[in-house]
Amino acid sequence: MTAFLTLFHKELLRFWKVGFQTILAPMVSTLLYLLIFLHVLDAHKEVYPGIPYTIFLIPGLVMMAVIQNAFANASSSMIQSKISGNIVFILLSPLTYQQIFYAYVLASIARGLLVGLGVYLITLIFFDIPLHLPLWAILFVVLGSAILGALGLIAGIWADKFDQLAAFQNFIILPLSFLSGVFYTIHALPTGWQYLSHLNPFFYMIDGFRYGYFGVSDISPYVSLVIVAICLVGISIIAIRLLKMGYKLRH
Amino acid sequence: MLPALEIKAIYKSYGRFPVLQDVSLAIQSGEFFALLGPNGAGKTTLISIIAGLTLATSGSVHVMGYNVVTHYQNARLNLGVVPQELVFDPFFTVREILLIQSGYYGIKQNTRWIDEILARLDLADKADANMRSLSGGMKRRVLVAQALVHKPPVIILDEPTAGVDVELRQTLWEFIKQLNRDGHTIVLTTHYLEEAETLCNRVAMLKQGRIIALDTTQNLIKKIPHGHTVRLRLQPDVLPHELKHLQVSCRDGTIELHLESYQQIEWVLASLRTAKIEVQEFRLQQPDLEDVFVSLMKSDRSDLQ
DSSP states (O other), X not given: OHHHHHHHHHHHHHHHTTHIIIIIXXXXXHHHHHHHHHHHSOTTSEEXXXXXXXXXXXXXXXXXXXXXXXXXXXXXXXXXXXXXXXXXHHHHSSOOHHHHXXXXXXXXXXXXXXXXXXXXXXXXXXXXXXXXXXXXXXXXXXXXXXXXXXXXXXHHHHOSSHHHHHHHIXXXXXXXXXXXXXXXXXXXXXXXXXXXXXXXXXXXXXXXXXXXXXXXXXXXXXXHHHHHHXXXXXXXXXXXXXXXXXXXXXX | OOOSEEEEEEEEEETTEEEEEEEEEEEOTTOEEEEEOOTTSSHHXXXXXXXXXXXXXXXXXXXXXXXTTTTHHHHHHTEEEEOSSOOOOTTSBHHHHHHHHHHHTTOSOXXXXXXXXXXXXXXXXXXXXXXXXXXXXXXXXXXXXXHHTTOOSEEEEESTTTTOOHHHHHHHHHHHHHHHHTTOEEEEEOSOHHHHHHHOSEEEEEETTEEEEEEEHXXXXXXXXXXXXXXXXXESSOOOGGGGGGEEEEETTEEEEEESSTHHHHHHHHHHHHTTOEEXXXXXXXXXXXXXXXXXXXXXXXXXX
């Protein structure tokens, strides 16, 4: 247990020590999105009955910040350790591959939640945001950040260079999060796009998270929960298997 | 008694290219052991296999009786490895790194031992410095310290003195010798053969992935077949005709002769006296590990094993 707690603590310190760049900067950019969208779009149009666009947008942005930072945390920690070579200290130690997995993923959840909570608290100053079912919101935000933490771990293990990781981030994570209904409800989309959105696992994270706020969602939160849970289990199994095999870590 | 480190029939190949071929080796508790060989002989690969960083194609390794693959946790708890590359984590100070490293091995309170390691490696005044700010030699010391936080019974050092100044080499070896006296088993690879010769009681030489010699340092030196080398400075700087066939080289006025036995010295000196050549400098060189090493690396097959 001490070994796992130490690695978890180290992973927390790693981003905390550069918190300006790992927590504050993403908070600022998320709030900039909010500012811009509110000025450009019709903020008073109601998305759901009684829920104007502004309020609808905020949980989406919070979740997007969580997703992107959870991914960034595990992936950048892993690739930095691999490229600088200091991953060797973890590989030489008696840490089990499960302990390594849980430490990286939990630290990613922590960073995702910190950024998300920061954005949420700041928006609370300016807007009156309902939070009808906080447990649902917490459930989805934790599961979502865990999925992205595990995915980040996989990407960090797989990538040999920073540009490969950047490609993973720019061509997979970013489009999936932008096209998941962060900025809109999928009912506003043409049918074809609606269908495609249902194939995007990020859609269920965000829709379920919104359900926690408003008590309404595009699809049933139970369906979202099952799909998100299956994603988490599947991605976790892959990540743990890669660690167990020593894929790109032990030759 | 169970060997501290037991390597059995290790093969390792990358694709079709064999890196280690049938390497078997048992190192007893308390030994000070050297692994020698030219670059590319497979030393670092062998160490990586022992450390679990690399998986062998076949064969097994046990550290203090624990298989490094099937019982990796216990094997690693008993092993401290100083990697060859100067790797470090730029986010932390020296003390933080050592506390984190202790934690990985399940040790919560380790301040006293960390302080002792820091003092012994002359790192005490750098304890709170960030890793980034340290010089290469200092980083090397931290690597050694990191390998020792859990007081492992078996310590492996992969070229710990490569590119390190003389002062640190001395400090480091004093500390390692002390650890060996305290009962730790030490395995090292080095390019400095005199280090292996003065420190180690047993040596294995690797060439192209095979062990070509494995014996005590003294025995290896004794077994060296060829004779002695004499270095001379003469006035005038010419060798009498009858000695010419002994000459190996002549550089900057220093003539090197190869003698089969000590008895020839008498004859060489007599010939020089007769020819009225004055001996200004005379040095007889004892065979050392380097000679063994060079002769083994030159020969394709060795009968020393």
